[in-house]
Amino acid sequence: xxxxxxxxxxxxxxxxxxxxxxxxxxxxxxxxxxxxxxxxxxxxxxxxxxxxxxxxxxxxxxxxxxxxxxxxxxxxxxxxxxxxxxxxxxxxxxxxxxxxxxxxxxxxxxxxxxxxxxxxxxxxxxxxxxxxxxxxxxxxxxxxxxxxxxxxxxxxxxxxxxxxxxxxxxxxxxxxxxxxxxxxxxxxxxxxxxxxxxxxxxxxxxxxxxxxxxxxxxxxxxxxxxxxxxxxxxxxxxxxxxxxxxxxxxxxxx
Amino acid sequence: xxxxxxxxxxxxxxxxxxxxxxxxxxxxxxxxxxxxxxxxxxxxxxxxxxxxxxxxxxxxxxxxxxxxxxxxxxxxxxxxxxxxxxxxxxxxxxxxxxxxxxxxxxxxxxxxxxxxxxxxxxxxxxxxxxxxxxxxxxxxxxxxxxxxxxxxxxxxxxxxxxxxxxxxxxxxxxxxxxxxxxxxxxxxxxxxxxxxxxxxxxxxxxxxxxxxxxxxxxxxxxxxxxxxxxxxxxxxxxxxxxxxxxxxxxxxxxxxxxxxxxxxxxxxxxxx
Numbered sequence: 001x002x003x004x005x006x007x008x009x010x011x012x013x014x015x016x017x018x019x020x021x022x023x024x025x026x027x028x029x030x031x032x033x034x035x036x037x038x039x040x041x042x043x044x045x046x047x048x049x050x051x052x053x054x055x056x057x058x059x060x061x062x063x064x065x066x067x068x069x070x071x072x073x074x075x076x077x078x079x080x081x082x083x084x085x086x087x088x089x090x091x092x093x094x095x096x097x098x099x100x101x102x103x104x105x106x107x108x109x110x111x112x113x114x115x116x117x118x119x120x121x122x123x124x125x126x127x128x129x130x131x132x133x134x135x136x137x138x139x140x141x142x143x144x145x146x147x148x149x150x151x152x153x154x155x156x157x158x159x160x161x162x163x164x165x166x167x168x169x170x171x172x173x174x175x176x177x178x179x180x181x182x183x184x185x186x187x188x189x190x191x192x193x194x195x196x197x198x199x200x201x202x203x204x205x206x207x208x209x210x211x212x213x214x215x216x217x218x219x220x221x222x223x224x225x226x227x228x229x230x231x232x233x234x235x236x237x238x239x240x241x242x243x244x245x246x247x248x249x250x251x252x253x254x
Numbered sequence: 255x256x257x258x259x260x261x262x263x264x265x266x267x268x269x270x271x272x273x274x275x276x277x278x279x280x281x282x283x284x285x286x287x288x289x290x291x292x293x294x295x296x297x298x299x300x301x302x303x304x305x306x307x308x309x310x311x312x313x314x315x316x317x318x319x320x321x322x323x324x325x326x327x328x329x330x331x332x333x334x335x336x337x338x339x340x341x342x343x344x345x346x347x348x349x350x351x352x353x354x355x356x357x358x359x360x361x362x363x364x365x366x367x368x369x370x371x372x373x374x375x376x377x378x379x380x381x382x383x384x385x386x387x388x389x390x391x392x393x394x395x396x397x398x399x400x401x402x403x404x405x406x407x408x409x410x411x412x413x414x415x416x417x418x419x420x421x422x423x424x425x426x427x428x429x430x431x432x433x434x435x436x437x438x439x440x441x442x443x444x445x446x447x448x449x450x451x452x453x454x455x456x457x458x459x460x461x462x463x464x465x466x467x468x469x470x471x472x473x474x475x476x477x478x479x480x481x482x483x484x485x486x487x488x489x490x491x492x493x494x495x496x497x498x499x500x501x502x503x504x505x506x507x508x509x510x511x512x513x514x515x516x517x518x519x520x521x522x523x524x525x526x
Contacts, residue, residue, distance in 0.1 A: 092349060109355075
């Protein structure tokens with residue numbers, strides 16, 4: 001199901017999040033268009049995870065406003081949570097339950113119709129069919145990631161938030177996951193916000209990149225324009241320029 | 255019913271999903287099932303023999319109606335009720351699943367309802383066999399209390415849920431550092447609720463504090479029933495009124511602590 005045209009899938013306006021006295025996010029604003037895949041880049045402590053947690057309604061903004069599909073987060077989160085989902089290394093699906101049991105529980109939580117059919121479908125799409133009746137904790141790291149992805153897609157979300165979806169995966173599995181995400185977004189016209197340290201992944205998947213540093217947005221553009229502006233060949237080089245403060249602003253100052 | 259409309263109200267399906275999750279977990283682990291039965295059995299047998307010893311060496315009061323075994327079984331309802339609630343909640347923290355739940359359409363009230371039902375299920379698995387053992391070993395039939403048992407049980411469960419809800423809020427807000435509270439908080443109430451002795455045993459200045467706690471009324475009511483053969487409905491009504499306040503306070507505390515956890519970002523930092 002597509003997002004309502006009147007409401008952007010995600011709109012962040014002057015978002016500030018301060019933990020005690022430390023600003024984790026410091027006045028950022030951006031709006032995502034329906035069906036887009038946007039990368040959220042930044043070093044450790046840049047504010048990516050806090051931004052995603054605030055969008056999911058898991059943390060309350062200190063000030064500013066976040067809306068998802070028109071619902072203000074976290075106040076109106078129950079209007080839209082069934083149309084969203086996420087995957088993050090900070091959470092896990094229960095390890096003692098089998099893959100099928102986990103999918104059943106999360107499918108029921110998200111109000112999925114024809115749940116059995118959906119589990120079979122996801123099993124086929126994510127190559128989990130033979131693993132459905134095995135305890136999740138006994139799977140390999142790559143298989144567990146596929147299970148997490150299945151959980152994130154169980155409700156066919158319109159808005160998908162991914163925090164390091166391919167971290168700790170071997171290159172083959174990571175590539176496989178990326179291909180699946182691309183296909184899902186194309187077919188469902190879903191909007192994705194992807195936080196990652198993997199620049200190749202961002203370059204491949206994202207049509208827009210937001211670079212954060214110390215809680216602020218340092219740059220925000222398409223990968224091609226960022227490469228051109230910084231005079232670099234890869235996003236990794238752009239990222240290093242921004243992280244080390246040797247970007248276009250520094251050059252302009254010189 | 256489509257998921258699109260379903261998250262707008264309290265959903266039995268989401269409550270059922272959580273119950274199913276805990277049922278799968280119990281089913282998958284025999285040590286978890288054994289743990290439910292083992293400690294109540296040890297408690298009952300220990301106190302049963304003590305009761306037997308006193309009954310054969312003391313006078314009428316000690317012999318009257320198995321007050322120790324009755325107290326042990328009722329105490330277990332209170333303690334195991336709270337623990338059953340809290341352990342189901344802790345399972346989410348141990349498995350780092352709480353973030354998944356908090357970002358799903360599951361509402362706090364649905365989560366709490368599922369935990370309440372699971373505390374009943376866990377209690378049934380653990381305590382019911384023990385009540386039959388009490389009949390076999392010591393000839394004490396808890397079910398002989400009749401309607402009074404229903405009133406005792408209902409009041410004790412309400413207290414256990416209220417405490418369990420509040421402790422879960424503390425763990426959400428403060429992380430696993432607060433886990434020990436789940437295991438030990440009920441023992442704070444043990445001396446004050448006068449499980450094994452009448453309220454008049456307490457110092458006079460402490461007795462009003464004891465009467466602020468709903469279980470005190472239950473244990474006094476049980477002794478009155480077993481010793482004097484009188485059912486004190488007034489005590490149960492007082493307990494019910496106090497439980498209503500306690501339950502509302504527990505729920506309010508949980509929601510406030512959850513709100514605070516959202517403000518402080520604690521929900522992203524939970525785990526083993």
